Amino acid sequence: MNLHALRLFHVIAETGSVTRAAELMRISQPAITAQVKKFEKELSLTLLKPQGRGVALTPAGETMAMLANRLFAVEKQIEQYAEEYAAGTKGHIQIAATYLPAHFLMPSWIAKFKRQYEQVEMNITTTNSSGALHMLQHAEVDLAIYGGLPEAYPDSIATEHLFQDELWFVVAPGNRYANQHISLDEMMQEPFVMREEGSSTRERLLSLCRTYNAPLPRITLQFNGLHEAIQAVIAGYGANFVSSLVVREYVERGELCRVHVQGIHLRNTIAICTRKDEPLSAAAANWIALVRQNPYRIKP
Known part of the structure; x- marks a missing residue:
C-alpha cells in the first residue's frame, strides 16, 4: 500500500478540502488529485465523491479515514517516543x-x-x-x-x-582490640566475619595479608549479605574489614569500635x-x- 498516498487522503479527510490539503502538503492540486485517484484504483475503493465545489467521503472513505487516523496517531507516538528516548527522558x-x-x-x-x-x-x-x-x-x-x-x-x-572511602577493621566495644593500635599479625589472631568469596573487600584483606607476609585471616563465619556480617560483629563475635561508609554510623553510636592496625591505610x-x-x-x-x-x- 502506498503510505504517501494514504497520507494525502488523510489530510484531505481532515481538512475536507483538496485545495487546503494541497497547500498543507505543498504539492499542486492536480498532483494530489491524481495520486489519490491512483490510490483508489490500487485499493479498488472509491474514497471521495464530489460535493458542491469540494469533495466528501464515501462510506468506504469514512472507514478508511478512521483507520488512517489511528495509523498516523501511532506514527506520532513513535516519533515522540524516539525523541524522548534520544533525549533520555524515556x-x-x-x-x-x-x-x-x-x-x-x-x-x-x-x-x-x-x-x-x-x-x-x-x-x-x-x-x-x-x-x-x-x-x-x-x-x-x-x-x-x-x-x-x-x-x-x-x-x-x-x-x-x-x-x-577508607577501609576499617572493626570489632564490638567489648573486644580486646577495640580502639587499640596493634600490628597486622595481632589483628589476624581474631576470627573474621566476612561476606562470600568474590567480595572485593574480602579479596582486599587476603591480598593485604599476602603483601605483608601476615597470617591469612581465619574467616570462621560467612554471610552472603554485609548487613548480617556487621550485625554478628555488633553482637560480639569476631572482627570485620569493611568500608567506612558501611560502619561509620555504628562507630559514631558506639555499637562498633575501630581497630587501628599500624601501617595499614587502605582505601x-x-x-x-x-x-x-x-x-x-x-x-x-x-x-x-x-x-x-x-x-x-x-x-x-
Whole structure:
C-alpha cells in the first residue's frame, strides 16, 4: 500500500478540502488529485465523491479515514517516543551494583534521577564485584557501580572513579582490640566475619595479608549479605574489614569500635564502569551525569 498516498487522503479527510490539503502538503492540486485517484484504483475503493465545489467521503472513505487516523496517531507516538528516548527522558537502564554502592549510594541517586526522569525504567541487580563485572562484560547490564580496587578492572571495561572511602577493621566495644593500635599479625589472631568469596573487600584483606607476609585471616563465619556480617560483629563475635561508609554510623553510636592496625591505610574506590568503545543510551548517559554531580564524599 502506498503510505504517501494514504497520507494525502488523510489530510484531505481532515481538512475536507483538496485545495487546503494541497497547500498543507505543498504539492499542486492536480498532483494530489491524481495520486489519490491512483490510490483508489490500487485499493479498488472509491474514497471521495464530489460535493458542491469540494469533495466528501464515501462510506468506504469514512472507514478508511478512521483507520488512517489511528495509523498516523501511532506514527506520532513513535516519533515522540524516539525523541524522548534520544533525549533520555524515556528508556530502560540496567545496572549492576556491588553491595556497598547498592545499599549506601544508589537509593539517593535513584531518588534524584527518578524525580527528573520519572518515565525511565530502572533495574538494579545487587551482586559481588566479580558478578557485577561479569554481567557488564556479557552485556547483561548497561553499566556497573563498583566498589573495589582499580587494578581489578578488566581491559575491556572503562572506569570513572567517583571518590574513595577508607577501609576499617572493626570489632564490638567489648573486644580486646577495640580502639587499640596493634600490628597486622595481632589483628589476624581474631576470627573474621566476612561476606562470600568474590567480595572485593574480602579479596582486599587476603591480598593485604599476602603483601605483608601476615597470617591469612581465619574467616570462621560467612554471610552472603554485609548487613548480617556487621550485625554478628555488633553482637560480639569476631572482627570485620569493611568500608567506612558501611560502619561509620555504628562507630559514631558506639555499637562498633575501630581497630587501628599500624601501617595499614587502605582505601576503597567507588567507580562507574562501562564497556569500552560502546555508546550509552541517552537515559544511561543522563544517569551517569547525575551521579557525577551528586557523588557521596566522606567528611574529613
